[in-house]
Amino acid sequence: MSDYLLEMHDITKDFNGVKAIDGIHLQVRRGECVGLCGENGAGKSTLMKVLSAVYPYGTWSGEILWEGKELKARNIRETEEAGIVIIHQELMMVPHLTVAENIFLGSEPRNMAGFIDYDLMNAQAEKLMARLKMSDINVALPVYNYSGGKQQLVEIAKALNKNAKLLILDEPTSALTTSETKTLLNLIKEFKANGMACVYISHKLEEVAEIADTVTVIRDGTHIGTQPMAELDTNKIITMMVGREMKNLFPRETHAIGDVVFEAKNISCWDVTNRERKVVDNVSFELRKGEILGVAGLVGAGRTELACKLFGCWNGDHEGKIFLEGQEISVRAPRDAVRLGICMVPEDRKRHGIVPLMGVGYNITMSVLKRYTTGGFIQSEVELAEIQNQIIRMKVKTAEPLLPIASLSGGNQQKAVVAKMLLPEPKVLILDEPTRGIDVGAKYEIYKLIFELAKQGVAVLMISSEMPEVLGISDRVLVMGEGKLRGNYVNEGLTQEKVLAAAIGQPATEAA
Amino acid sequence: MTLTKKDVRKFLSEYKIVALLIVIAIIWAFFGYLTYDTELGGSQFLTPRNFSNLLRQMAITGMLASAMVFVIVAGEIDLSVGSLLGLLGGIAAVLDVTYSWPLWATIVLVIAMGLFFGLMVGWLTAYLGIPSFIVTLGGQLAFRGMVLGLTGGITIAPVSSDLKFIGQGYLPELIGDVGGVLLFLVLVFLALRTRMNRQKHNLAVSTMPTEVGRLLFAGIIILGFVMTLNDYQGVPVPVLVLLVILAVFTIIGNKTTFGRHIYAVGSNMEATRLSGVNVAYVKMMVFALMGLMCAFAGLTTTARLAAGTPSAGFGNELDAIASCFIGGTSMRGGVGSVSGALVGAVIMASLDNGMSMMGIDTFWQQIVKGIILVAAVYMDILSSGNQRA
Numbered sequence: 029m030s031d032y033l034l035e036m037h038d039i040t041k042d043f044n045g046v047k048a049i050d051g052i053h054l055q056v057r058r059g060e061c062v063g064l065c066g067e068n069g070a071g072k073s074t075l076m077k078v079l080s081a082v083y084p085y086g087t088w089s090g091e092i093l094w095e096g097k098e099l100k101a102r103n104i105r106e107t108e109e110a111g112i113v114i115i116h117q118e119l120m121m122v123p124h125l126t127v128a129e130n131i132f133l134g135s136e137p138r139n140m141a142g143f144i145d146y147d148l149m150n151a152q153a154e155k156l157m158a159r160l161k162m163s164d165i166n167v168a169l170p171v172y173n174y175s176g177g178k179q180q181l182v183e184i185a186k187a188l189n190k191n192a193k194l195l196i197l198d199e200p201t202s203a204l205t206t207s208e209t210k211t212l213l214n215l216i217k218e219f220k221a222n223g224m225a226c227v228y229i230s231h232k233l234e235e236v237a238e239i240a241d242t243v244t245v246i247r248d249g250t251h252i253g254t255q256p257m258a259e260l261d262t263n264k265i266i267t268m269m270v271g272r273e274m275k276n277l278f279p280r281e282t283h284a285i286g287d288v289v290f291e292a293k294n295i296s297c298w299d300v301t302n303r304e305r306k307v308v309d310n311v312s313f314e315l316r317k318g319e320i321l322g323v324a325g326l327v328g329a330g331r332t333e334l335a336c337k338l339f340g341c342w343n344g345d346h347e348g349k350i351f352l353e354g355q356e357i358s359v360r361a362p363r364d365a366v367r368l369g370i371c372m373v374p375e376d377r378k379r380h381g382i383v384p385l386m387g388v389g390y391n392i393t394m395s396v397l398k399r400y401t402t403g404g405f406i407q408s409e410v411e412l413a414e415i416q417n418q419i420i421r422m423k424v425k426t427a428e429p430l431l432p433i434a435s436l437s438g439g440n441q442q443k444a445v446v447a448k449m450l451l452p453e454p455k456v457l458i459l460d461e462p463t464r465g466i467d468v469g470a471k472y473e474i475y476k477l478i479f480e481l482a483k484q485g486v487a488v489l490m491i492s493s494e495m496p497e498v499l500g501i502s503d504r505v506l507v508m509g510e511g512k513l514r515g516n517y518v519n520e521g522l523t524q525e526k527v528l529a530a531a532i533g534q535p536a537t538e539a540a
Numbered sequence: 541m542t543l544t545k546k547d548v549r550k551f552l553s554e555y556k557i558v559a560l561l562i563v564i565a566i567i568w569a570f571f572g573y574l575t576y577d578t579e580l581g582g583s584q585f586l587t588p589r590n591f592s593n594l595l596r597q598m599a600i601t602g603m604l605a606s607a608m609v610f611v612i613v614a615g616e617i618d619l620s621v622g623s624l625l626g627l628l629g630g631i632a633a634v635l636d637v638t639y640s641w642p643l644w645a646t647i648v649l650v651i652a653m654g655l656f657f658g659l660m661v662g663w664l665t666a667y668l669g670i671p672s673f674i675v676t677l678g679g680q681l682a683f684r685g686m687v688l689g690l691t692g693g694i695t696i697a698p699v700s701s702d703l704k705f706i707g708q709g710y711l712p713e714l715i716g717d718v719g720g721v722l723l724f725l726v727l728v729f730l731a732l733r734t735r736m737n738r739q740k741h742n743l744a745v746s747t748m749p750t751e752v753g754r755l756l757f758a759g760i761i762i763l764g765f766v767m768t769l770n771d772y773q774g775v776p777v778p779v780l781v782l783l784v785i786l787a788v789f790t791i792i793g794n795k796t797t798f799g800r801h802i803y804a805v806g807s808n809m810e811a812t813r814l815s816g817v818n819v820a821y822v823k824m825m826v827f828a829l830m831g832l833m834c835a836f837a838g839l840t841t842t843a844r845l846a847a848g849t850p851s852a853g854f855g856n857e858l859d860a861i862a863s864c865f866i867g868g869t870s871m872r873g874g875v876g877s878v879s880g881a882l883v884g885a886v887i888m889a890s891l892d893n894g895m896s897m898m899g900i901d902t903f904w905q906q907i908v909k910g911i912i913l914v915a916a917v918y919m920d921i922l923s924s925g926n927q928r929a
Binding site: 339341361362363365366367372374379380381382383384385386390394395397398401404405406407408409410412413416448452 | 734737791796797803811
């Protein structure tokens with residue numbers, strides 16, 4: 029009997045002759061956490077879909093051994109019965125069902141008469157939540173009452189309820205706050221001690237370094253290497269992922285900073301549903317020509333709400349004045365903002381960034397379509413020529429310029445969304461989490477672009493939850509916490525500690 | 541290279557319209573065979589006369605379906621068009637019969653009323669945020685009530701011969717021929733211009749033989765169409781109107797910012813709004829177009845029946861919606877074409893016409909049409925590989 033819980037040997041999966049993954053190996057011992065790293069499109073998801081039988085046995089080649097025996101699962105139910113449970117990047121919760129109902133969805137305990145036994149279900153749900161040290165959650169309340177982090181834990185409770193022996197976590201922390209992430213990582217460590225195995229997929233290499241025992245790196249569908257974490261560090265992992273040394277993650281370039289071009293005065297926003305709650309509280313700041321202004325803060329600090337207000341898409345109550353080049357402007361809808369020269373790349377690419385069924389090219393030209401018309405008719409040739417320019421300029425990888433954008437990888441979608449918001453030639457560009465969920469290579473391209481824009485004199489407001497990114501890119505950093513502006517620092521000798529302290533609201537530590 | 545299932549699927553999803561035309565060919569062959577008459581020495585279904593009838597029958601559904609496509613593509617629905625058609629047709633009848641208005645004045649007022657009601661429905665949906673399903677369900681009841689009030693529940697007849705012409709008239713043979721030739725020349729001109737523009741911008745162009753072949757094919761279709769109709773009485777006026785609508789709406793859909801925005805709004809409204817598009821205005825104008833088409837369809841209906849009846853247009857919204865879905869429009873919005881919807885309308889009309897000719901009871905006709913609708917959408921789901929696991 030082998031000491032591995034799971035062994036995947038020589039896994040190859042092709043789509044119409046194109047190999048998505050080619051000869052990948054993955055082994056997981058009981059009580060071990062394996063970090064799976066690779067750029068977007070490297071084949072991580074494909075590998076996990078093979079493992080969880082989204083692609084059933086027979087549609088790929090290779091061998092999967094589960095507890096020493098060959099696994100020939102035909103659907104997800106069979107892999108779940110074996111004890112392999114996958115937790116997806118996006119939460120799969122039904123918001124209006126209660127916590128307990130979500131946990132037992134599809135496996136509801138029933139009483140003699142065939143009705144759901146709510147007492148038993150709630151009691152068991154409470155036990156599960158207690159195991160996750162989340163006893164303060166009311167399992168009889170609808171799930172939408174809880175934050176993304178808590179919902180993530182409910183998702184894990186659901187997995188525990190299925191008697192998972194192997195937990196696969198796909199980018200579990202992309203929507204979590206720092207403290208929620210910490211809770212989750214501690215929990216995984218505890219599971220490990222109890223003998224559960226897990227596969228941890230994440231772009232956040234610090235997290236991988238913290239909890240993984242072994243790291244497997246794949247690139248372009250091929251196996252690059254598997255090494256104990258003890259022999260690695262994050263830099264080595266990056267080198268393995270991109271296949272070249274990334275000396276400088278942030279391609280800083282000097283750029284001249286000019287006069288004040290944009291000014292926000294006393295901006296306040298109120299919550300859409302709870303109209304008493306202020307989400308942005310009296311924030312004022314200035315933005316100069318060619319300046320990159322980072323906005324740091326924890327999730328829920330009010331940064332996205334502030335950006336929405338400036339771009340004219342905040343649906344709740346709001347007040348405050350906005351000045352562009354010294355003139356007060358009124359921005360009542362995004363189209364006002366775009367017309368005046370303020371553009372925004374939204375945080376949630378899927379919901380707010382892309383028009384999925386439309387071609388990449390048509391997504392790019394959406395904001396400035398009028399430019400390509402004469403007498404009211406679109407001149408397709410002029411438009412197509414511009415689309416090709418943009419695709420080349422932004423290095424968007426697409427087989428055809430009019431392929432539906434939904435079929436592209438996240439990084440390429442993001443490049444297209446950025447291209448769309450650059451075509452109106454903005455004076456002020458707001459970037460809300462511009463590198464969320466995209467790979468190292470695409471990130472690098474976006475950073476380079478930001479510096480290029482700054483050189484051209486565009487004022488950039490960049491919201492980011494990744495502290496190294498804020499410090500690596502910005503000329504100046506605003507720190508927000510609980511809707512208030514808690515810091516406005518020139519980025520010279522600024523440290524993560526200082527920014528974090530300000531975000532939490534402890535400016536006193538500044539001296540320390 | 542052998543043709544695999546996947547290749548067929550890919551072909552059908554890319555050239556949906558080809559698949560639909562094949563379906564039409566099958567239906568026509570089927571009815572042509574079943575209505576074969578030894579005395580006539582030919583089929584009753586496949587005659588120029590019946591072809592002309594069939595097109596006239598589908599014209600009204602086709603007008604509604606042309607605009608309904610945009611409504612559905614924008615992610616909305618309009619259940620009120622049958623009733624609105626009845627109301628506008630009733631107004632036309634009253635103006636013509638009771639007040640003896642000249643035709644042009646009747647047409648202008650009816651079109652204005654159509655636009656007004658369409659804008660109203662659009663405003664309630666897009667600006668006040670009431671779901672279109674509810675607004676137009678209410679509209680269905682309210683407009684039908686107005687027709688009953690307006691006509692007093694009785695038929696208003698006889699309408700003037702001027703009005704009758706737009707529903708029952710035919711174009712003289714010569715005009716049909718000249719029109720066909722002009723259409724062909726326009727197509728040739730457009731193809732050449734596109735070619736030159738693409739070359740100017742260094743975009744790929746298809747080879748000259750392909751281009752010529754494509755144009756020849758279009759020419760043969762136009763020639764066959766005009767000659768067949770001229771063989772009976774000429775191109776029917778409503779069919780001509782429908783063809784113009786097809787051309788105009790296809791251009792709106794493919795060549796204008798408004799058309800592009802309709803598709804964008806239906807695919808992801810939030811992202812479209814954040815791109816700086818006035819999404820509420822786009823939605824409202826889509827309903828305005830729908831109202832305009834109700835006016836056209838209402839005028840045609842009254843002219844065809846030579847009377848305004850309280851039940852005119854009853855159930856027409858369902859035929860129009862079914863035509864869109866048979867023609868490949870997506871329930872979820874963002875996908876669909878006017879030409880597809882019109883082919884859908886031809887399929888529906890062919891079924892009606894063929895089954896009537898064979899003397900099949902109306903109740904059977906409805907059952908068959910219902911099954912065809914569900915089956916057609918299922919085929920669409922299969923071919924796009926969108927089914928749920």
